[in-house]
Amino acid sequence: MKKLLIILLGLMLLCGCVFAEEAAEEDPDAVTSATLKINRLPEVNAEENGILVVYFSPDDTTRAAAYCIAAGLSAELFEIEAEEPYTAEDLDYYNRFSRSMTESYNKDARPAIAALPGDLSKYDTILIGYPLWGGMAPKILLTFMESVDLSGKTVVPFCTSNSSAFGSSDKDLKKRAGDSVTWKKGTRIKKGATAEEIIGLAEQILNPEE
Numbered sequence: 120m121k122k123l124l125i126i127l128l129g130l131m132l133l134c135g136c137v138f139a140e141e142a143a144e145e146d147p148d149a150v151t152s153a154t155l156k157i158n159r160l161p162e163v164n165a166e167e168n169g170i171l172v173v174y175f176s177p178d179d180t181t182r183a184a185a186y187c188i189a190a191g192l193s194a195e196l197f198e199i200e201a202e203e204p205y206t207a208e209d210l211d212y213y214n215r216f217s218r219s220m221t222e223s224y225n226k227d228a229r230p231a232i233a234a235l236p237g238d239l240s241k242y243d244t245i246l247i248g249y250p251l252w253g254g255m256a257p258k259i260l261l262t263f264m265e266s267v268d269l270s271g272k273t274v275v276p277f278c279t280s281n282s283s284a285f286g287s288s289d290k291d292l293k294k295r296a297g298d299s300v301t302w303k304k305g306t307r308i309k310k311g312a313t314a315e316e317i318i319g320l321a322e323q324i325l326n327p328e329e
């Protein structure tokens with residue numbers, strides 16, 4: 120009898136694990152963020168309010184932040200995806216010869232973008248989010264800046280990082296924006312932030328104290 124109970128318990132545990140794994144696989148909004156306390160992307164009810172959140176996030180953290188900001192502002196989202204996606208090996212910053220490290224320290228690197236956003240004329244304000252790589256925006260953001268026309272728009276940068284501050288990580292992007300762009304002060308999303316906190320800060324990120 121005891122043996123039967125143990126076998127039954129074992130089977131129940133096994134089924135539980137299989138179902139949990141299937142549920143995780145089925146959730147398209149699940150994210151694994153290294154530094155934020157977010158496991159699931161919030162729902163974004165985008166309105167036609169002229170605000171677009173553009174983000175690059177090869178490892179999910181900036182994506183989570185971008186979704187929360189977009190949710191807080193009812194903004195649309197656009198992801199900058201690399202033509203050649205970054206693998207875990209590419210993102211190994213302990214290896215100075217990894218793709219991300221090599222690109223970071225090559226001022227001429229311009230990784231190709233899979234697809235550019237279509238018509239940007241309906242947006243007055245563009246938030247641009249990226250992970251810090253060596254204290255700077257990844258070079259693919261320069262590819263983006265050199266491929267789109269942001270004349271007359273307001274641009275608001277934000278970043279995620281393990282520990283570094285926002286600093287002057289946007290200086291190379293700003294240089295490429297052109298004089299007609301109003302470039303706002305950038306924000307670093309702080310480590311350990313929850314979805315609710317970032318959603319609540321969205322207006323402040325959009326209108327930072329200069």
Ligand SMILES: Cc1cc2nc3c(=O)[nH]c(=O)nc-3n(C[C@H](O)[C@H](O)[C@H](O)COP(=O)(O)O)c2cc1C
Nearest residue numbers: 176178179180181250251252253254280281282283
């Ligand atoms: C090549 C590389 C360089 C990095 N450099 C820094 C850095 O200078 N400072 C820092 O705090 N984090 C650094 N990080 C960590 C990322 O900024 C951080 O994990 C970020 O939230 C990842 O965003 P993602 O998940 O959207 O890719 C680096 C990561 C990589 C891959």
